[in-house]
Amino acid sequence: MSLVKLDQVHKYYGDFHVLKGIDLNIKAGEVVSIIGRSGSGKSTLLRCINGLEEYQQGGISVDDKEVTSEDIQVRRLALSVGMIFQNFNLFPHLTVGENIMLAPTIVLKKSKSDAGTIAKAMLEKVGLGDKFDSYPEKLSGGQQQRVAIARALAMNPKVLLCDEITSALDPELVGDVLKVLEQLAAEGMTLVLVTHEMNFARDVGNRVVFMHQGKVWEQGDSKTLLSEPKTEELKQFIGAVL
Amino acid sequence: MIDFSNWDIVRNLLFATQWTVLLSLAAFVCGSSVALCLSAIRLTRNPVMVRFVKVYIELFQGTPLLMQMFLCFFGLSMMGYEISAWGAAILSLTLFTSAFLVEIWRGCIDTLPKGQWEASRVLGMNFLQTLRFIILPQAMRVAFAPTVGFSVQVVKGTALASVIGFVELTKAGTMLNNATFEPFKVFIFVALIYFALCYPLSLFSQFLEKKYHVAR
Numbered sequence: 454m455s456l457v458k459l460d461q462v463h464k465y466y467g468d469f470h471v472l473k474g475i476d477l478n479i480k481a482g483e484v485v486s487i488i489g490r491s492g493s494g495k496s497t498l499l500r501c502i503n504g505l506e507e508y509q510q511g512g513i514s515v516d517d518k519e520v521t522s523e524d525i526q527v528r529r530l531a532l533s534v535g536m537i538f539q540n541f542n543l544f545p546h547l548t549v550g551e552n553i554m555l556a557p558t559i560v561l562k563k564s565k566s567d568a569g570t571i572a573k574a575m576l577e578k579v580g581l582g583d584k585f586d587s588y589p590e591k592l593s594g595g596q597q598q599r600v601a602i603a604r605a606l607a608m609n610p611k612v613l614l615c616d617e618i619t620s621a622l623d624p625e626l627v628g629d630v631l632k633v634l635e636q637l638a639a640e641g642m643t644l645v646l647v648t649h650e651m652n653f654a655r656d657v658g659n660r661v662v663f664m665h666q667g668k669v670w671e672q673g674d675s676k677t678l679l680s681e682p683k684t685e686e687l688k689q690f691i692g693a694v695l
Numbered sequence: 696m697i698d699f700s701n702w703d704i705v706r707n708l709l710f711a712t713q714w715t716v717l718l719s720l721a722a723f724v725c726g727s728s729v730a731l732c733l734s735a736i737r738l739t740r741n742p743v744m745v746r747f748v749k750v751y752i753e754l755f756q757g758t759p760l761l762m763q764m765f766l767c768f769f770g771l772s773m774m775g776y777e778i779s780a781w782g783a784a785i786l787s788l789t790l791f792t793s794a795f796l797v798e799i800w801r802g803c804i805d806t807l808p809k810g811q812w813e814a815s816r817v818l819g820m821n822f823l824q825t826l827r828f829i830i831l832p833q834a835m836r837v838a839f840a841p842t843v844g845f846s847v848q849v850v851k852g853t854a855l856a857s858v859i860g861f862v863e864l865t866k867a868g869t870m871l872n873n874a875t876f877e878p879f880k881v882f883i884f885v886a887l888i889y890f891a892l893c894y895p896l897s898l899f900s901q902f903l904e905k906k907y908h909v910a911r
Contacts, residue, residue: 503817505813505816505817527816527817528816528819528820528821531816531817531818531819532819534817535817536817538810538813538814540808540810542808542810542811542813542814543814544811544814544829544833545833546832546833546836555818555820555828556818556819556820559820559824559828560818560819560820560824561819604818605818608818608819
């Protein structure tokens with residue numbers, strides 16, 4: 454049973470054909486890394502899965518519900534799909550605790566105290582239990598990204614989409630964020646990551662999807678695919694990043 | 696002929712000043728409310744509504760406030776709607792104020808990163824929730840200073856209401872001049888009172904600018 458299902462998805466920006474018929478099935482509990490050069494359509498693909506971008510042909514469904522970019526659908530979808538961005542996108546006028554509690558209170562209609570309990574638990578989980586009352590600007594990039602993860606987790610999503618979430622971080626902070634992801638993967642969370650962290654993709658991911666020119670060029674078990682690439686393009690890509 | 700002492704002139708002008716203040720406040724409050732609605736409409740990205748707001752802005756920014764006042768006052772009465780000078784002044788100043796505030800606030804809202812909208816959306820918040828909890832609180836901090844700065848224009852704009860017969864500070868000055876034949880003295884007083892109203896607003900605006908821009 455697939456949790457996320459893409460069927461011949463085509464996406465255009467004006468005349469530019471970004472996604473050229475993507476087929477992809479992601480099972481619950483899978484950790485899938487999407488790799489590829491910039492401009493290959495990785496982020497666009499991710500943003501189609503949660504309705505932030507429209508697609509023009511084909512079908513996407515999450516948890517058996519069809520994805521469209523209509524506002525109401527996107528919001529229903531938000532209950533099963535969490536997303537973490539490259540630039541964290543925390544709300545700077547709210548404390549860390551308020552950042553996490555906001556959506557559970559106003560979207561899921563939880564009480565303040567329930568939301569607070571969840572927020573504290575999620576912060577503990579990402580190792581920031583003592584930052585509840587801090588403002589985002591007082592935190593390092595790595596800490597901010599972990600707050601963003603806690604904020605997404607507080608909505609209890611079935612799948613978490615991560616859009617290059619370590620790319621804006623200083624190298625020494627990347628590890629903390631990856632450790633949180635690794636822990637989530639071990640707990641059985643479904644993760645779809647657009648990433649440049651090849652080691653992470655190999656060691657923690659189950660599957661790697663290599664995108665090239667708007668197509669799924671090659672995909673398979675992460676260890677096999679990265680050690681024995683079949684296509685010339687993937688060989689070149691691996692050679693360039695490792 | 697009655698003799699007017701300086702105090703008589705100032706006393707009468709100060710009395711009329713309350714109408715200037717009242718008119719400014721009314722125009723500012725009504726103008727802000729209309730601008731708030733127009734800003735929300737603009738943000739829905741509904742093409743027809745966005746177009747409407749755009750035309751509104753162009754129309755009321757692109758014509759002199761005095762013309763708008765004439766149209767509100769004389770135009771409406773010719774169409775059969777009885778409107779007082781006070782009503783026409785508030786109406787036209789509201790249109791004028793809102794047209795400028797929408798533009799000022801647009802700039803403030805657009806300084807917020809697109810990611811704030813996207814993050815709200817993927818957390819399941821709807822448009823109004825996003826506006827209320829995420830966008831407005833942040834945009835307001837940026838908007839305070841230029842909004843207070845613009846209020847100076849509103850205060851000065853109320854002077855035009857004298858032309859349609861509303862007795863505020865400028866009109867009182869004209870009337871006193873007709874009685875005293877001392878234009879220089881009378882209008883110096885008028886100017887000083889306007890300055891006393893506007894200068895604190897400018898200072899306040901500068902203070903807000905420093906406060907919020909350093910804090911960010």
